[in-house]
Amino acid sequence: MTDDQITYRHSGLVCTDHTLDVPLDHARPDGPSISVFAREVVAEGMEGRDLPRLLWLQGGPGGRAERPNAAGAWLRRALQDFRVVLLDQRGTGRSAPADRTTLAARSDAATYLTHFRADSIVRDAERVRRRLQGDRPWTVLGQSFGGFATLTYLSLAPEGLARALITGGLPTLTAHADDVYRAAYRRTGTANSRYFDRYPADRALAERVAAHLADHDVRMPSGERLSVRRFQTLGITFGTSSGFDTLHYLLECAFVPGPHGPALSDPFLRGVDAVVSLASRPLYAVLHEAIYAQGGRATAWSAHRIRDEFPEFDAAGGGPLHFTGEMMYPWMFDEDPALAPLKATADALAHRTDWPALYDLDRLSSNTVPAAAAVYLQDMFVDHDQSLETASRIRGLRPWVSDTHLHDGVKADAGVLDHLLTLTAP
Template sequence: MTVTPNLTSTTTRRHGHTVHSYLLTAPLAHPGTDPAGRTIDIFAREYVPDGGEDLPRLLFLQGGPGHGALRPTAPTREIGGWLGEALRHYRVILLDQRGTGRSTPVDAASPDALGPTPAARAEYLTHLRADSIVEDAELLRSALGSGPWSLLGQSFGGFCITTYLSRHPEGVREAFFTGGLPGYAHDPRTRADDIYRATYAKTAVRNERFHAQFPGVERTVRDICRHLDGADERLPTGERLTSRRFRMVGMDLGRTGGFDSLAYLLEDPFVSVHGEKRLRTPFLLGVCDRVRFADAPLYAVLHESIYAMGGATAWSAARVGETLPGFTDETDAGDRDAPVYLTGEHIRPWLFDEDPALRPWREVADLLAGKDDWTPLYNADVLSRTAEQGVRTAAAVYLDDMFVPFELSMETASHISGLRPHVTNRWEHNGLGVDGAGLFRTLRELALDH
C-alpha cells in the first residue's frame, strides 16, 4: 500500500492487467469553502495494460446521475468492449462519482447519514453535481502527478465533460462524448422545462414506433393501466403498483434492444385466478426490476438538478408532462382516441410516495426542486475556445436518442470549437455498451484527424 497526502493506493492483478485502487480525501464543498470542513472519500480504479505504465491516462465518467463506475468482471465482457479498446492506447481510470460506489456512497437505507434534517440533507446533495465531480477529478489528477488526461463520458458523464471543459480545459487532452452532449450548454437562461419538452417529444415518437413495430402492444398497455386503476396488484417489494408507475417501464424504449425487451415483458401479462383477472408474477418481477430505485436513489433525487442553472426546477418533469397528451398521470385507458404513453427519464413527486426506497427522500427532493440559486455548470465563452486550448474532441450523437435529444446535442456541438460529431442511428442511447470498441475507435480516429 502506498500513502501520499490525501491519497491512499493499493495494487493487485486482475484480468491480465495491473489494477491500482485509489482512495482520495476531498472537501465536500469545493473549493474548500465549507466552514465545517466536511470531507468525503473519492474512490477510483486504474487499469494498466502490461507494458503500458507510460501510456497517457483516460478518465471514464459514468452515466447517471447516481451510478457507480464500471466493475469489470470478465475479460470477454467488459474488457472485450470499449475498455479493451481504450487499454490499447491508455491507462484507464474508472471513477466512482461522489455519492456512488465507494465514494462516500449515499444509501437509500440511511438518509440520516447526510444530516439530521431534510434541509441539511438537501444541502449536502447540492455538492454532488457535475461541478463538484469535476473538481474531484482535478484533485485526483493532481494527486497522481498526471498531466492533462483524456476523458470518455457516457450520457451524464458527457454532461460532466462539458463542465470539465468549461472549468478546467487545462486538465484535458482529449474528450470523447457518447450520447452526452447536454442541451443549451451555451445558454445560461435555460430552464429544465425546455429540456423536458424535448425529451417528452422524443419519448412520444418512440412510443408510436413501438406500437407500429409490435401490433397489439398499445392495447396491452391500455389493458394493464385500466386493470391497475381498479385492482390492488403488489410488487415483490410489497407496495401497490399504480398505472402511472407501471408506465415508467418506458425507459427501455430509449435503449438498443429495448423494444424487444418490453415486447417480451408485455406479451402475456395476465392470468386468471379463480375467475379473477390478475397480473402474472413474472410480469410483476419484470416491472419491479425496471421501476425501483433502491440501488440508486440519487438518480431519482438528483435527476432534475443536473439541468438546473439559476432558477428552481419546481418539479419540471411533472409540470410539463401534465400539459402533454399521453403523459398525464391520470389517463383514460378506455378512450381509444387519447394516447397512453410509457414514460422515460421523467421523475415525478408521487414516486417518492410510491417507491419505499424513496419515501425517506421526499422532503429532500421537494427542497431541491425549490432551490432557486443553482450555480452555472457551463461556460459558453470557454467552450468556444476549446480548440485553442489544444483539446481534441469528438462525440457520438444518436439521431433517435430519447434521453439526450439530437437537435439539442448538435446545437451544443456547434458551440464547442473543434468538436467533431459522429452522427448515427445505428445505436440508441446505450451505444457504448453495445458496440463500445467500435464506437471508441471511431471517436478516437475523429479526434486525432485534425
C-alpha cells in the same frame, strides 16, 4: 489526502482500487471531507507500460462507474491504448454513497447534495488525476450525464484534459429544464410509436395490464404497490439498444390464471420492479432536474409541470396508453420506498434558485482541447437538436451524427470509441 491502494487480477484485467479524501465543498478545502473511490484498470501483460490514462465518466446522475467483470465493448477497446480510470461519482458506489440510509441523519441533506453536481465531480476528478499522474493531462470519455460533466470539465479545468470524448451527452448550455423536458416528451412519444410499430399486439396487452392495475391492489414481490403511472415508467427502457425487446419479453409473460381470474405473474412483477425501483440509484431521481439548474431559476418539478402540455401521457385521459421516459415526478417519492425518506430533500432542491453556472461559455468558445462527440439522431434521452446547437458553440469540437446507434451506442459498439479517437487524433 489519503490514497489506499489494493491491486488484484481477474478476466485478463489488472485492477487497482484507489480511495481518496476530497473536500465536500471544494471552495472550502479546510472544511468537511468525503471519500471518493476510483478503480484503475489495465490489460494484463500491459501493466508495466507507461500508458496514458482515460477517465470514464458514467451516465446518471446517480450511477456508479461500471464494474469490470468480463469487460464490455468500449472498455476492451480502450484497454488497447489506455489505463482506464473508473470513477464512482460522489454519492454513488463507494464514493460517499447518498441514499435514504446515509442521508437520514442529515438535517441539511438538500444543502449537502448541492455539492454533488458535475462541478464537484470534475474537481474530484482533478484530485484523482493529480494523485495518479501529477500535471500530465488525461483523456476523458463521458457517456450521457458523463458527457455533461465533460463539458463542465472543459469549462473548469481544461488544462487537465488531453482529449474530450462524449457519447450521447451534449446538453443544452443555457436552456431551462422546461425546454429539456418539453423536447423529451416529444422524443418519448416518437419512441412509443416505434415500439408499438415493432410489437403491435403489445398495445392491447399494455392497456390490459393498466386496466388490471387500476382495478386491483397489485403488489410486487418487494411488497410495493404497482400503480398505473409507475407501470408507465417502464418506457425508460426505450432509450437503449435492446430496450424495445426487453419490454416486449416482459409483457409477454404478464398474465397467468389466478384463483379469481387473470392475475399478473411473479416473473412479470419481479421484472417490473427491477426497472422501476430506484433503490440502487436514488440520486437519479433526487438530482435529475438539478443537473439542468443554473441561472437563478428553480426547476420546480419541471417534468411534472410540462406533462400537462402532453395529455397523451395521462393514463386517465382516455387515450391509448403511453409509456413515459426519463422524467422524474414528485409522486415517485410517495410510491418508491427507497425515495420516500428523501421527499422533502428532493422538494427543497426542486425549489432552489441559487444554483451556480455549470458551463463557462467564453472558455468553451475558445476551447483548445481536441474534442469529439457522438450525437445520436434516435437518442430518447438527449435531444439531438440541442446537442448540435451546443456543438456549434464549442471551438474545435467535432460532432459525429449517427442514425444507427441509440443512447448506449458506446457500450454496444466498440466502433463508436474508435471513431471518436480517430476524430481527435493528433
